[in-house]
Amino acid sequence: MSPDKTKLVLHVCCAPDEAAVVAQLGAEYSLHCFFCNPNIAPSDEYHKRLDEARLVALKYVVDFSADEYEPQSWEAAITGLEQSGEGGERCKKCFELRLMRTAAFCKQIGCARFTTVMSISPHKNIAMLNAAGTSAALRYGVTYEPFNFKKNDGFLKSIRLSKELGLYRQDYCGCRLSRAERDTRIAARPAGGLNDISD
Numbered sequence: 001m002s003p004d005k006t007k008l009v010l011h012v013c014c015a016p017d018e019a020a021v022v023a024q025l026g027a028e029y030s031l032h033c034f035f036c037n038p039n040i041a042p043s044d045e046y047h048k049r050l051d052e053a054r055l056v057a058l059k060y061v062v063d064f065s066a067d068e069y070e071p072q073s074w075e076a077a078i079t080g081l082e083q084s085g086e087g088g089e090r091c092k093k094c095f096e097l098r099l100m101r102t103a104a105f106c107k108q109i110g111c112a113r114f115t116t117v118m119s120i121s122p123h124k125n126i127a128m129l130n131a132a133g134t135s136a137a138l139r140y141g142v143t144y145e146p147f148n149f150k151k152n153d154g155f156l157k158s159i160r161l162s163k164e165l166g167l168y169r170q171d172y173c174g175c176r177l178s179r180a181e182r183d184t185r186i187a188a189r190p191a192g193g194l195n196d197i198s199d
């Protein structure tokens with residue numbers, strides 16, 4: 001981390017969103033990317049996203065750490081909410097889990113503030129994200145910065161930048177349930193239809 005800039009832990013979920021946010025914040029903040037995503041399944045998909053996220057941090061010369069991969073913690077968090085659908089209660093628990101771990105990491109490395117790249121996605125509920133971040137911050141005595149990275153065409157910029165950099169861009173949010181929902185959408189589509197991008 002650079003000593004001249006404000007330190008910020010940046011929770012990252014995938015390389016495309018990470019690249020767009022690092023490009024946006026890098027001049028103002030000394031960033032430490034934290035890959036914390038026990039929601040991602042299966043494990044080869046997890047490792048693919050992790051490897052790509054690490055490459056982005058190397059490219060932009062920012063610190064990078066990864067949490068332990070503990071998918072059982074995500075399963076425990078969403079138990080009973082499997083039918084709630086993307087954007088519902090299971091996502092609330094998923095945000096809380098990941099941002100609680102991120103706040104703990106932030107505290108552990110002596111950083112005062114953190115945020116997440118997830119607000120760049122049009123599929124994420126910003127109020128739900130901010131509530132999860134604020135509550136995690138309170139628990140660990142750090143500050144959550146409620147950025148909304150989807151402003152000013154943030155998501156479109158992320159798509160463009162990921163194409164320029166040749167990054168892997170997933171077509172489902174991350175968990176096994178979102179993967180199954182993706183499969184259902186594809187099956188319902190007329191032959192020859194394009195996959196939509198979902199994160």
Ligand code: SF4
Nearest residue numbers: 091094173174175178
């Ligand atoms: S859809 Fe995405 S945010 Fe919601 S539970 Fe699954 S991985 Fe988490």
